[in-house]
Amino acid sequence: MIVKTLIENTTVSGEFQAEHGLSLYIETRKHKILFDMGASPLFVENAKKMNVDLAEVDLAIISHGHYDHGGGLKAFLNINSKAKIYVHRQAFAKHYAFENGQKKDIGLEETILPNSRFIFVGDRINIDQQLCLFSNVTNNGQGLSANKQLFKEVGTDFIADDFAHEQNLIIKEDDKLLLVAGCAHKGIVNIVDHVNMNLARYTNGGQTSLTHVIGGFHLYSISTRLAEDPLLVNRIGLRLRETKAQYYTCHCTGIESYNILRRVMGNQIQHLATGSQITI
Numbered sequence: 001m002i003v004k005t006l007i008e009n010t011t012v013s014g015e016f017q018a019e020h021g022l023s024l025y026i027e028t029r030k031h032k033i034l035f036d037m038g039a040s041p042l043f044v045e046n047a048k049k050m051n052v053d054l055a056e057v058d059l060a061i062i063s064h065g066h067y068d069h070g071g072g073l074k075a076f077l078n079i080n081s082k083a084k085i086y087v088h089r090q091a092f093a094k095h096y097a098f099e100n101g102q103k104k105d106i107g108l109e110e111t112i113l114p115n116s117r118f119i120f121v122g123d124r125i126n127i128d129q130q131l132c133l134f135s136n137v138t139n140n141g142q143g144l145s146a147n148k149q150l151f152k153e154v155g156t157d158f159i160a161d162d163f164a165h166e167q168n169l170i171i172k173e174d175d176k177l178l179l180v181a182g183c184a185h186k187g188i189v190n191i192v193d194h195v196n197m198n199l200a201r202y203t204n205g206g207q208t209s210l211t212h213v214i215g216g217f218h219l220y221s222i223s224t225r226l227a228e229d230p231l232l233v234n235r236i237g238l239r240l241r242e243t244k245a246q247y248y249t250c251h252c253t254g255i256e257s258y259n260i261l262r263r264v265m266g267n268q269i270q271h272l273a274t275g276s277q278i279t280i
């Protein structure tokens with residue numbers, strides 16, 4: 001598998017522009033997958049520079065209902081006429097962040113609906129033998145401080161977002177079992193544990209645990225500009241280290257928290273920047 005980072009918050013060089021958002025292009029033997037589309041059409045420019053033909057993507061996923069993962073949706077639909085876009089059925093609900101006492105709409109653009117290109121997903125969908133999407137991680141992510149500014153609108157109320165709209169992707173190829181998370185709002189440890197405890201349902205047998213994990217770990221808040229408590233990040237690093245998987249992180253993990261994870265996990269964790277390419 002090849003994974004190209006089309007957008008995240010930093011870049012490998014001045015050749016690429018970055019933004020607060022995520023977009024990954026993942027090529028397996030069978031699929032050309034676009035996982036998230038950044039906050040704007042900027043990922044399209046980076047895709048060209050990285051020799052990624054977005055018109056050839058056969059399957060697209062929006063990890064959750066936040067603008068920094070689905071902001072480039074219209075741009076993608078204009079370029080690509082064949083890929084189905086898998087999105088959780090709650091992803092287009094109203095999502096907000098509170099920043100400096102102000103309510104900020106951070107949801108997806110509803111004007112794009114209705115659209116026959118979307119496949120609305122519930123708890124889990126086994127797309128084929130290789131791909132599985134799931135959202136039914138029981139933890140609601142309230143242990144992470146960067147989630148505390150995030151709300152959803154229910155009727156006339158604003159309530160803490162439980163991130164029911166957050167789905168993660170599992171890709172199985174040969175002896176590799178890769179988990180891809182967008183922001184891991186529900187907690188990366190919870191999500192990894194959930195997969196490892198439910199492997200039979202997600203993979204039809206074969207692997208005994210995840211071998212690779214990619215994603216933002218939501219250990220930095222763009223609303224408050226604060227990193228997660230270093231003690232908690234340290235504990236997360238220790239737990240991830242136990243899983244023996246190889247980790248790649250970016251986006252909302254934040255550099256401060258990444259540096260702590262790196263100290264705990266060593267080469268078992270690496271940082272992905274816009275313009276980077278890895279082979280799994």
Ligand SMILES: [Fe+2]
Pocket residue numbers: 021022066068069182183216251252
């Ligand atoms: Fe994000």
Ligand SMILES: [Fe+2]
Pocket residue numbers: 064066183185
């Ligand atoms: Fe998010």
